[in-house]
Amino acid sequence: MTTYKTADVSLDAMIDDLRTLVEIESPSRDLDALKVSAGAVAAMIESRLGGRAALVENEGGTHVHWSAGGDPKVLLLGHHDTVFPLGTLARRPFAVADGRVTGPGVFDMLGGLVQAVHGLAALADRSGVEILVTADEEVGSRSSRALIEERALACGAVLVFEGAADGGALKTGRKGCGTFEVTVTGRASHAGLEPEAGVNALVEAAHQVLAIAALGRPGAGTTVTPTVAAAGTQSNVVPAGATVSVDVRVESAEEKERVEAAFAALAPHLEGAALSVRGGIGRPPMPESASAGLFAVARGLLPGVEGVAVGGGSDGNFTAALGIPTLDGLGAVGGGAHADHEYVLVDTMEERARLVTGLVSALRSA
Known part of the structure; x- marks a missing residue:
């Protein structure tokens, strides 16, 4: 002293x-x-x-x-x-x-x-x-x-x-924190002539954003926040690709494991769409x-x-x-x-x- x-x-x-x-x-x-x-x-x-x-x-x-x-x-x-x-x-x-x-x-x-x-x-x-x-x-x-x-x-x-x-x-x-990036692969087609021939990566990404946001558990101190998204090339083209970035914060090792497992288990909603996920919670709580x-x-x-x-x-x-x-x-x-x-x-x-x-x-x- x-x-x-x-x-x-x-x-x-x-x-x-x-x-x-x-x-x-x-x-x-x-x-x-x-x-x-x-x-x-x-x-x-x-x-x-x-x-x-x-x-x-x-x-x-x-x-x-x-x-x-x-x-x-x-x-x-x-x-x-x-x-x-x-x-x-x-x-x-x-x-x-x-x-x-x-x-x-x-x-x-x-x-x-x-x-x-x-x-x-x-x-x-x-x-x-x-x-x-x-x-x-x-x-x-x-x-x-x-x-x-x-x-x-x-x-x-x-x-x-x-x-x-x-x-x-x-x-x-401090909370543990990390970033995930979800990549959606679809199939392009003409949005006016044959939209049904495509697989809309943007629509698939919308499904995924809702599912991802639902992973948050405020009562446990877990926040899962989609932050950046990108999709498409032209307004008349069914988008063949999309990406979504997600910020995650957790207070416990158990929540870290749960969220990482949930991202690994994400599955496409649209027939013909494919997903890949990379990232993780790099800083532990x-x-x-x-x-x-x-x-x-x-x-x-x-x-x-x-x-x-x-x-x-x-x-x-x-x-x-x-x-x-x-x-x-x-x-x-x-x-x-x-x-x-x-x-x-x-x-x-x-x-x-x-x-x-x-x-x-x-x-x-x-």
Whole structure:
């Protein structure tokens, strides 16, 4: 508790580092941009914490890994990719005004990265701490999942620096989430001369959308939401193909299994139509039990802070599914993730950096 209250962090320095990261745009899947961004993240870590931050390059982008050495005890986890395409910064530049920091990626989640590093820098002894900053979280973490799980298992506790929930609440649970794509194959024909000769993929897709939407179970926390559909080529042609994308969120492993089995069992309604399904629930649920112990420590350091379960997923889903204590939402306090009004509240940044100091100190001494 003493370490938390007296941690020396500089708001001006945090804002300077945040500006540097934001002004290097880092859209997911842009490997060149991600490499530059990773270099900036590594440079910030090395400048504030010392040592060397390793750049881990693979097909998903460049990840950053730093270790203070010693027996690993806690992993600070985040990502530096954003959802915004190159050029967003020109339209929405980094700014600090009216108590808010704005700019692409400030809340999700560059602000959290900066707070994590500066909070850790306030500790003279950082042994046992690792930082992993990945490059593909916004697109599913396919290239980083194995590394995330490896370092989480080695450390035994994970602090995730995604943005806080509404009002600054920590995220104590998350739904599992994934995307399915259903492809319908029919048969084209002239819509006026011989529509009966075709197999209408759009009509088949309509049947499937209704069946898919019925898979949701609100009482169990399961949402199954058709989100994007496409069909047809011309207004006078019976469509030979259609696709439907579906967003799925679940709270339990049992619901994950039920929904995945239901998608696998989908069958066509129209004679001659065919279906194929790909995708799945890639991020398993993060149960609130995974965060209970860590949240109690956080609440002792920051009395009154709330904990909430949320629908969105993060890399914390992967670590919690391994049975590793995981606490999420430790990043910036603000809002507007993925939106043009994204922001961070300036007057919360020092407090949240000090929370990092206190949590790491408590976990290393446990």
